[in-house]
Amino acid sequence: MLAAAATAAGFLVLAGSPVPMVRNFGILLVAGIVIALVVALTFGVAVQALAERRAPRRFAGLGALGSEVGAAWRGAGEIITGSRAWCALVRGSGRAARATLRGALARPALTLALAAMLAVAGWALDPVTRVESDIQRLVPQDLRALSDLQDLQRVSGVGGEVTVLVEGANLTDPKVVTWMTGYQRRILRELRYSEKAGCGRSDLCPAFSLPDLFTTKASLSSRERVEGLLDAVPVYFSQNVIAPDRRTAALSFGLRLMPLERQLQVLDTMERRLDPPAGVRARLAGLPVLAAQANDRIASPWRRLFTMLIGLLLVAAVLLAALRSLRRTLLPLIPIVLATGWAALAVFVTRIPLNPLSVMLSALVIAIATEFSVLLSERYRAERDAGNAPDEALRRTYRSTGRAVAASGATAIAGFAVLTVSDIRMLRDFGIVTVLDLVVALVGVLIVLPAVLVMAEGAARAPRALRRRPATAPGSRLPSP
Structure with a gap:
């Protein structure tokens, strides 16, 4: 519920766009999140309940069909998972995930500093990113x-x-x-x-x-x-x-x-x-006057910055209202803020021009990164409350929720990737930029969030250690170094 509300808040900023097409797109995304949440809490729960029942009598007549479908599904799974490409992908992603966690645990400050430098570079280069406005193209x-x-x-x-x-x-x-x-x-x-x-x-x-x-x-x-x-x-x-x-x-x-x-x-x-x-x-x-002025308002880098800030403020307000803790609000918010800079840097480096559709994608980056970051940080908190050490809590978080987040991100990327084959350049570029932004947001959050959580653990332990240290008695000597 919290992740859905915060994600919807990130998309809601599109409703303030001066362009009806972008404004309606934002409203449609928010409505889609609400519908998806309702379906998941009703139909999804019902499907899970039915799936957990063993040998239900009213489905006895479908047993043969179910076994055939199950066998076909297992056969398809064996073909896919047995391929060299799949095995290489699984091994590579596993090694990357383990290396990421080791780096976050060993050098969290360095990881966060590099991420911040890349984000600052993206914010600095965003105003010079070209916006394609030639209707003929x-x-x-x-x-x-x-x-x-x-x-x-x-x-x-x-x-x-x-x-x-x-x-x-x-x-x-x-x-x-x-x-x-x-x-x-x-x-x-x-x-x-x-x-x-x-x-x-x-x-x-x-x-x-x-x-x-x-x-x-x-x-x-x-x-x-x-x-x-x-x-x-x-x-x-x-x-x-x-x-x-x-x-x-x-x-x-x-x-x-x-x-x-x-x-x-x-x-x-x-x-x-x-x-x-x-x-x-x-x-x-x-x-021509209407088109030129509308494009100027959309393509303005200052408006993009304003849209990004409003989106971040809306997400922060939702998280703060739900969590009622400034610390728990800031932890998932740090990767979200940095993700906007990474996405801008990726677009600049690849030289993919923005257009009237893709120019407002900072809201999409904020919304998607919010979902990933909130789910992972809250699962980590639950693991810590269960008594697990920070490194073990991170491993458990990434083995469970991390896989779900990666699967969710992969499906979202695959859905938008369909637009990359469109014969309409505006839609094609929109699809390419969206896929690029989602990949950057997903990978960035998965890499940076562990470093943020580890550093937050150290910052929280320092005041407690100072409070537990016994005070020096008056007149006593301090130990020599």
């Missing part, structure tokens, strides 16, 4: 819609459109139209557009806008001339650039296909150059 390359969009840009020079929405009570004032014309000219020149070269090398291109209706100085000589010209233009033609009440106008630009971080730079340049006349408001609008 994240979708399947054989998608018909993608090829059509690329054909559109090849023919027209643009793949989308962004609009400067101009609002005011006097938009037919020649000064306002003149400002719109001047802004259009300046921003196009700054972003390397020229009429000779066209849209070939420019990030921004002109599109049909209100200033295009006024091509001569005479048309802007007075407000009456402006309104008269607008009255002469058919409604189906003018409604694309100015509202019928003439209080809202559109200044449109064509936008090339580009990564969202570059698109945000272009939009920021456009916004900085906005300097409308008094009484007029101007702002950027359109789907």
